[in-house]
Amino acid sequence: MKDPIIQTPRCCLFPFEETDLRDAASFLQDPEVMYAWERTFTDEEILQSIRDCKQEQSRNGFSIMMARHRDTHEPIGRAGVRKDALHGKPVIEIAYMLAKRFWGQGYATELADACINFAFQTLKEDIVYAEVRPTNKASIAVLHRLGMKPDKPAIKIYGGIPMAMLTFTITRQDYFANKDPLRK
Numbered sequence: 815m816k817d818p819i820i821q822t823p824r825c826c827l828f829p830f831e832e833t834d835l836r837d838a839a840s841f842l843q844d845p846e847v848m849y850a851w852e853r854t855f856t857d858e859e860i861l862q863s864i865r866d867c868k869q870e871q872s873r874n875g876f877s878i879m880m881a882r883h884r885d886t887h888e889p890i891g892r893a894g895v896r897k898d899a900l901h902g903k904p905v906i907e908i909a910y911m912l913a914k915r916f917w918g919q920g921y922a923t924e925l926a927d928a929c930i931n932f933a934f935q936t937l938k939e940d941i942v943y944a945e946v947r948p949t950n951k952a953s954i955a956v957l958h959r960l961g962m963k964p965d966k967p968a969i970k971i972y973g974g975i976p977m978a979m980l981t982f983t984i985t986r987q988d989y990f991a992n993k994d995p996l997r998k
């Protein structure tokens with residue numbers, strides 16, 4: 815296994831590999847986890863998304879990654895940073911998804927915070943975005959906990975379906991205002 819790109823107190827984020835297929839299927843094929851997408855992924859779609867993430871990782875040095883427990887290496891979910899377009903301009907966005915057995919324990923907040931920190935500290939971004947379905951209350955709560963602020967809503971096409979999305983942002987200044995000054 816390669817070295818993790820990001821570590822948190824309880825998790826490691828590793829670039830995706832084809833060997834992650836079955837572990838990724840444990841959440842990407844769970845209808846409860848995938849309710850915001852309105853469908854689950856087939857094995858072929860998961861493999862394609864793994865290959866897309868690998869390509870982004872080698873092209874940009876960051877991607878959506880496999881989140882594993884730091885001690886047991888159990889698959890927790892996926893999380894990371896990706897390039898996207900919002901409101902007609904390129905943006906850097908965090909994204910996360912957890913296997914159901916890891917909900918309600920603070921893992922999403924811990925992983926998303928580490929991804930924001932990576933975007934500011936390593937990628938030197940000045941602003942980070944997130945997008946979420948308006949019905950996804952758990953994810954909206956995560957973004958509020960992180961200090962992200964609502965921005966303009968957007969329409970995104972996923973799997974050929976237009977979806978209304980809420981967007982959130984956090985600036986470097988706001989993020990570090992609430993952190994230890996040594997982390998600036």
Ligand SMILES: CC(C)(COP(=O)(O)OP(=O)(O)OC[C@H]1O[C@@H](n2cnc3c(N)ncnc32)[C@H](O)[C@@H]1OP(=O)(O)O)[C@@H](O)C(=O)NCCC(=O)NCCS
Binds near residue numbers: 910911912950
């Ligand atoms: C969105 C999603 C990641 C949120 O997961 P979550 O479990 O609500 O979020 P967290 O892991 O940060 O856990 C927060 C909860 O754990 C509790 N918690 C327990 N221990 C904690 C700890 N050590 N630290 C922080 N929170 C802790 C918090 O109080 C909070 O509970 P509450 O919601 O009742 O207030 C999850 O629902 C999911 O994967 N959904 C499907 C995919 C998805 O929608 N992804 C996002 C697309 S934008």
